[in-house]
Amino acid sequence: MQSAITAEVVEPYAEALMSLAQQKNITDAIGDDVRSLLTLIQESPELKTFLASPLVKAEDKKAVIKQVAGEQINPFLLNFLLLLVDKKRIGFIEGVCSKYLEILRKLNNIVLAEVTSAVRLYEGEAEKLVTKIKNITGATGVEIQTKIDPDIIGGVIIKVGSQVYDASLKGQLRRISLNVLGI
Incomplete structure (x- = not known):
């Protein structure tokens, strides 16, 4: 269960990603990439810990994201992930991805x-x-x-x-x- 603070962070970012995806007409493509990203994070506790750690420099997190996801995901999603690093919100990536998929499911019934x-x-x-x-x-x-x-x-x-x-x-x-x- 999400805390209220987590929800306050997760929802606006997920909604922003959805808004961007709708403008570019790529909601389902981003959804596929988000599912892959979620699976990767859930199957790699090391990656999850690395991204959430305040001790790891932003540049190092960005380098790993580019290396792990770079070519395989939509450039808009990659830029979004890099923005989360800049805003010190990359630790919420699982919640943002899950919320995005929830919004996408509602949109598509x-x-x-x-x-x-x-x-x-x-x-x-x-x-x-x-x-x-x-x-x-x-x-x-x-x-x-x-x-x-x-x-x-x-x-x-x-x-x-x-x-x-x-x-x-x-x-x-x-x-x-x-x-x-x-x-």
Whole structure:
């Protein structure tokens, strides 16, 4: 959960990035780059720590950003990242990226579904879930984030916004035990 201070920093920057992307008509392209950047940061705790460290010089942070992301991302996003370094806000990059994607989903009427399953979903299963989630939410598109949790035994747990749909075997067993106990 974000703190109010983090939200005060994250939202204006994410909205500024969205405004720029809309002016250039590259909202989806920036969204793809932002997803890649988020994955890179989440998979590299060292990079995250390096960027957030107040002890690392701005020039060094910029050099690493250019080296890591330079050619692969849109020049507007690269310049935006360098601006975050100048403004001493690069430590908030994960929050800014997540907020940008949230704004992009709203803009495109796409919902984010967090799907937890006991085993990896196969392509056919994921497609069925997307169709079901579209029907439930009325959204035109669905973006799925998957997590594997063997503790749920089988089935899936789907979280869309504040709604949770528990179709896991563990959830069914819990409901049965509550019924048996008369709770």
